[in-house]
Amino acid sequence: MKHHLILKVITKFMVGVIVLFGLYVQFHGDYSPGGGFQAGVIIAAAFILYGIVMGLENVQKVMPIWFAQKAAAVGVLVYALTGVFSIIFGFEFLNYHAISPEHPKHGQHYGIILVELGVGITVTFVMIAIYYSFAGRTPRLDDKEW
Amino acid sequence: MVLVTIAIMALTLKHLFAVIMLSGAFSLVSAMLFVVMDAVDVAFTEAAVGAGVSTVLMLATMALTVRVQKETKRPIILPLVVVCLVGVLLIYGTLDMPNFGAFDSPAQLHLGSTYLSITYKDMGIPNVVTGILASYRGYDTLGETVVVLTAGLGVILLLSGLKGRKDKE
Incomplete structure (x- = not known):
């Protein structure tokens, strides 16, 4: 896709908007539809779009393969450590009251945000890593072949 | 109706690029169906997954193989009978289900209404889906x-392992 100027300009504009929308879905998930799973896929879609239009090498400069693969595990770690945190403070595993015992509602709120963040990180980077491993095996296509 | 049309088109077409695009369209239409049924999170x-990411992955897979499906030589009568039989059984199974939005359906009577009433009291967030997903069912998530x-x-x-072995040879 060397000469698709319009696609490239629109992509550069859209990637920011898509990531912003993904972050909105992520952090507004307890008030509006959405949450970690959806936000992760939306943010990953922004990177995949960039990769399709600009080429795999360019998107891997922004998001290297090793980073995507390691960060996918960090998400699960964030989720699980939230649970361990509440064990340390004498509550059950994943009982968010531990985060703020005098305000259980606030504790629930923060807990949900943390947990959704973990889900979001994992889903984003797993999707990107899967896309990399598929697209990395593909021989570069000429425009004629489509 | 639209879904059925898209599905039949995807079955009859031999050009895989068109089939993948049709499956993306199928996902998008079913997402609209979910919106109509008020399941916004599922939609x-x-x-995002059905119409967006999986379409891209299918395209990447297609780029590794051929573009046009091979003609099948086998008779299609037995598979057709099996598919029709399963379809009839599935439709028969839906006859027992309560009507959409019926107030006396099991989904409204037992745990569902409890969650609806206690979520806001417990955690002060309006989205019950997130409340159940991240808090009441935190282990599952x-x-x-x-x-x-x-x-x-x-x-x-799987994919990078294959590549490494090929490099060694």
Whole structure:
């Protein structure tokens, strides 16, 4: 896709908007539809779009393969450590009251945000890593072949 | 009706690029169906995963193989009978289900209404889906996240493992 100027300009504009929308879905998930799973896929879609239009090498400069693969595990770690945190403070595993015992509602709120963040990180980077491993095996296509 | 049309078109076409695009359109239409049925969270996921990411992955897979499906030589009567039989059984199964939105359906009577009434009291957030997903059913969601990670690891190991072996030879 060397000469698709319009696609490239629109992509550069859209990637920011898509990531912003993904972050909105992520952090507004307890008030509006959405949450970690959806936000992760939306943010990953922004990177995949960039990769399709600009080429795999360019998107891997922004998001290297090793980073995507390691960060996918960090998400699960964030989720699980939230649970361990509440064990340390004498509550059950994943009982968010531990985060703020005098305000259980606030504790629930923060807990949900943390947990959704973990889900979001994992889903984003797993999707990107899967896309990399598929697209990395593909021989570069000429425009004629489509 | 639109879904059926898209499905039949995807079955009859031989050009795989068109089939993949049609499956993306199928996902998008079913996402609209979910919106009509007020399941916005599910619609969101269907539109992003079904129509977006999986279409891209299918395209990447197609780029590795051929573009046109081979003609099948085998007779199609037995599969057709099996498919029709399963379809009839599934439709027969839906006859027992309560009507959509019926107030006396089991989904409204037992746990569902409890969650609806206590979520706001417990955590002060209006989105009950998120409340159930992340708090009441936190263990399940942790498991789901691990499943996503495991699936990703499986794909990475499978595909990059093959590549490494080829490099060595």
